[in-house]
Amino acid sequence: MLATRNRLRTSADFSTTVRSGVRNGRRNVVLYTAAIAAGEPSRIGFIVSKSVGNAVVRNLVKRRLREAGAASLREHGTGLAIVVRALPASASASWDQLREDYDAALESTLNRLAGRPQRAAAKGSAGTTQKGTPRA
Template sequence: MLAKIHRVRVAGDFARTVRSGARSGRRNVVIYALPRPGDEPSRCGFIVGKNVGNAVARNLVKRRLRAAAAAFIARNPHGLDLVVRALPASALAGWDDLSRDFDKAVAGALRRCRDKGDTGW
């Protein structure tokens, strides 16, 4: 479980990150990353729609993505907002595939942040 300070919870923050953030996608997930000013804590939010599957499948995907996000935030506790959109293929993916796609998508989004000249990353 992510601590409250590490969760994106407001619709405006989701929208800002998706619209203005750097995007990187893989087979199972799309990651939007937006640097945060100063020494603000990193936050992560999740979008897991009904196209992923029934409630059981969606909750399983969310739990796995939360675990991957918690590991990322442990390594990078400050300066980034992430929004993770689960794609339909994520319902059939195992933990290894999902976490590998998460890590690669985050790396790609961070690379795009650097290329755009966003500060902090």
């Protein structure tokens, strides 16, 4: 069981992570990872839709992914927000396959996140356009 401080709970938290984070997809999962304040505990959330299967199958997939997430939180205790979206193929995946896909996707997103420059907060019309020309 994940501690309350380690769970993404609001739709705003999920939306922010999905929109501003880096994404990596595997056969069974799509993982979004975003950096948060360094002192904050890492948080994780799960999206398992009805396309994965009935309630029994969805809960099985969630339990397996939650355990994989808890293991990654032990290693990366602070500074990350992670959203894990289970794909329909995860319903028939074994525990080992889910864990391998989760670990590989997390490793890939962390590598991309480490290489990505930090975005400055947008203020009004300051900055440049997508083409690199100064804004008026």
